[in-house]
Amino acid sequence: MISYLRRISHLFNKQLAKEKTFAKSIANITGQTPINLNLYKLAVCHTSAAKEDKLGVRSSNERLEYLGDAILGAVIAEFLFKKFPYKDEGFLTEIRSRIVNRESLNKLGKKIGLNKIVEFNPGRGGNTHKSLYGDALEALVGAVYLDKGFKSCRKFILTRLLQPHFDLNEIIENNLNFKSVLIEWAQKESKDIKFVIIKEVGSIHHKEFTAQVLIEDEPVSTGTGFSKKKAEQAAAEKACQIREIK
């Protein structure tokens, strides 16, 4: 009986030590003491490592990732909105997508050490998943939001993710010009490409233009804007998406 109790106590202490280490890791990453540790455990659990609960439900970080993605987008949107009071929404959207994208989040996830705590099962497709750490990072944002509320989560995003790991000046200078991307692609692929203004609405001083992209004389996309250049950029961006040109 005593040896049985001793074994139970040993297992319990071992589990406790493990939890403490995990809580410390989370505190190191987020800068905040976690309250509901289960949320964070879920955040670092990839689908491939999901275990069934008593109800037969397999829980992984995918739902938290969905939530965290939305919170992250909102916090970065507000940050850029306030940082650049004279930039238009096209600029803000573009800069946000350069910060928050699969590749950059995956890199960042590794950088902040998620690769040390994310659980996955290589045999179940876990290690072939390209954005394992980016997804876990979004899930972590979701966990912090649920555990500590919006303000604390925003603080985590801004002071632990954005400010230390992104050089905004560099991001902005690395200017993406969709029209030139498209033209380069067309030259490489020996395709004929045209940009045509197909519609103009409004008075002389404030017209809205609609541009169309034609590849091999086939209309691919249209875009609108309050200048010909903006309309062409919008159309070119869509064409790049549709034809999956990067």
Add this chain to the structure above:
Amino acid sequence: MISYLRRISHLFNKQLAKEKTFAKSIANITGQTPINLNLYKLAVCHTSAAKEDKLGVRSSNERLEYLGDAILGAVIAEFLFKKFPYKDEGFLTEIRSRIVNRESLNKLGKKIGLNKIVEFNPGRGGNTHKSLYGDALEALVGAVYLDKGFKSCRKFILTRLLQPHFDLNEIIENNLNFKSVLIEWAQKESKDIKFVIIKEVGSIHHKEFTAQVLIEDEPVSTGTGFSKKKAEQAAAEKACQIREIK
């Protein structure tokens, strides 16, 4: 001199009455007393009605729309996350996009009376803009967020927009099946369509599948999922986007 002062005073009073009426409209719509009225004035100002300020900058609701869109997405994401604890992220994403989309927001914008206060210039493309009121609604969300903070903005979204105007049961029952949408389209257009599983990764009990959609034997899109059905749905959804099929 006296008549000049009287005129000034008259103009001042008129402007004051106008501001009061506007503040009341905003309070009626949001359920909250506005503090910084300029934010709301900006929110209801379409690009076509934008005036130049002293610095020569033309301000309209586009930046606020960008911010509001992100906040709205986050609040709806959280609402659905908590409302449906056993639904996966695919379900949550789908339901959110049925609530927050151009068409539904535009309708909602009109319903809550934004058509009475949005400023636009028909001569400058204002009335040709399809989502005038939906954009203004997103901008209004942005304004409430900046004026009153996250909690108040969430309250506005949930109690004034979501709960009174959306029937979640109806939205969920109106099940969108992208594969069947695509098959219907193909039949109508007499196109040959195929769904092929092109990749399987993982162990027997937990495989990740990649499905491909072929239209007239031309690969159009791929999608992945932890079941063949999910992978096909993901691929079908992408194909619908690429070919602009609704």
